[in-house]
Amino acid sequence: MSLDETLLSGDRLSLARLLTQVENGDPQARPVLDRLYQYTGHAHRIGITGAPGTGKSSLVNLLTRTIRSTSAKTVAIIAVDPSSPFTGGAILGDRVRMRDLAGDAGVFIRSMASRGALGGLAVTTAQLVQVFDAVGFDLIMIETVGAGQAEVDITRLAHTTLVVEAPGFGDDIQAIKAGIMEIADILILNKADLPGVENTERALRSNLEMGYSGAITRKARHQTSAADAENDGNEGVWTPPILRTIATEENGTVAVWKMIQKHYRYLQSSGGLERLLRERLCKELEDRVQANLINEWRDTTGTFKMESALQQVVDKKWSPDQAVDWLLHSN
Numbered sequence: 001m002s003l004d005e006t007l008l009s010g011d012r013l014s015l016a017r018l019l020t021q022v023e024n025g026d027p028q029a030r031p032v033l034d035r036l037y038q039y040t041g042h043a044h045r046i047g048i049t050g051a052p053g054t055g056k057s058s059l060v061n062l063l064t065r066t067i068r069s070t071s072a073k074t075v076a077i078i079a080v081d082p083s084s085p086f087t088g089g090a091i092l093g094d095r096v097r098m099r100d101l102a103g104d105a106g107v108f109i110r111s112m113a114s115r116g117a118l119g120g121l122a123v124t125t126a127q128l129v130q131v132f133d134a135v136g137f138d139l140i141m142i143e144t145v146g147a148g149q150a151e152v153d154i155t156r157l158a159h160t161t162l163v164v165e166a167p168g169f170g171d172d173i174q175a176i177k178a179g180i181m182e183i184a185d186i187l188i189l190n191k192a193d194l195p196g197v198e199n200t201e202r203a204l205r206s207n208l209e210m211g212y213s214g215a216i217t218r219k220a221r222h223q224t225s226a227a228d229a230e231n232d233g234n235e236g237v238w239t240p241p242i243l244r245t246i247a248t249e250e251n252g253t254v255a256v257w258k259m260i261q262k263h264y265r266y267l268q269s270s271g272g273l274e275r276l277l278r279e280r281l282c283k284e285l286e287d288r289v290q291a292n293l294i295n296e297w298r299d300t301t302g303t304f305k306m307e308s309a310l311q312q313v314v315d316k317k318w319s320p321d322q323a324v325d326w327l328l329h330s331n
Contacts, residue, residue, distance in 0.1 A: 022131060049144040058247040059164060066256075070254070077143070156280050159263075162187075164190050208240060
């Protein structure tokens with residue numbers, strides 16, 4: 001049996017080895033990824049993001065249990081942990097919170113380090129998602145680092161993005177600052193048993209009613225046809241619902257799962273899936289072209305020329321722009 005057949009048959013050891021090769025940038029993984037690409041496009045990608053301490057990992061754990069107990073869908077979980085800027089290491093501790101998923105053949109958990117990448121994901125997260133999609137997982141959950149308001153890369157990778165908030169994390173204005181709120185398809189108010197939940201929900205709902213996230217972002221990403229807009233009476237725009245959960249008690253996860261399915265049906269009927277696919281692939285192609293061009297430029301330029309330009313800038317003889325022009329256009 002070939003490696004491709006082994007992977008497609010669900011062999012976990014082969015899958016784990018391929019994921020490690022992909023994450024480490026092993027050239028041997030490239031032809032396998034190329035061959036597996038034709039099998040992608042069937043999984044529902046769910047992103048989970050939010051500030052550290054809001055309970056993302058606990059929510060993913062309990063939500064997966066709910067999905068597995070109420071359906072036959074298989075779930076792959078990618079948990080991205082921050083890397084230390086000093087040692088480069090990462091704890092990869094999300095599996096500790098997901099121990100009760102161990103032994104379920106329908107669940108595969110993969111922790112990965114961000115390795116300094118910004119935006120809440122690692123450089124190879126999209127490739128790991130591609131592998132899980134190709135080998136047949138129905139749902140792929142991507143839990144981001146939890147770095148705060150700059151974590152918007154997940155919206156290009158996921159079909160449905162859950163933004164997790166919790167009471168007691170700063171003032172009401174902090175919860176609705178630009179950046180993280182606008183990417184939400186579903187807003188989760190976790191730890192709903194804590195004091196201040198009413199104030200936090202009121203601030204989130206006020207923000208949505210003003211149309212700050214709905215009218216701007218959702219219209220651009222999920223605008224339906226004119227006929228659909230006429231039917232639903234809301235200009236075809238998905239308005240993110242606010243759902244309360246207590247993830248430690250599995251309270252509210254059934255409602256979250258139902259809303260995730262509802263949003264996916266909305267994307268299917270509105271043509272949003274195809275638009276998201278084109279946007280994601282366009283960005284992915286641009287990123288890959290950029291990375292390849294930089295690598296080729298480094299290979300052809302050489303360190304001596306780079307050091308010469310750097311010294312000119314250090315000595316204040318050239319500005320950085322002048323150095324770049326010389327590096328790009330000199331023979």
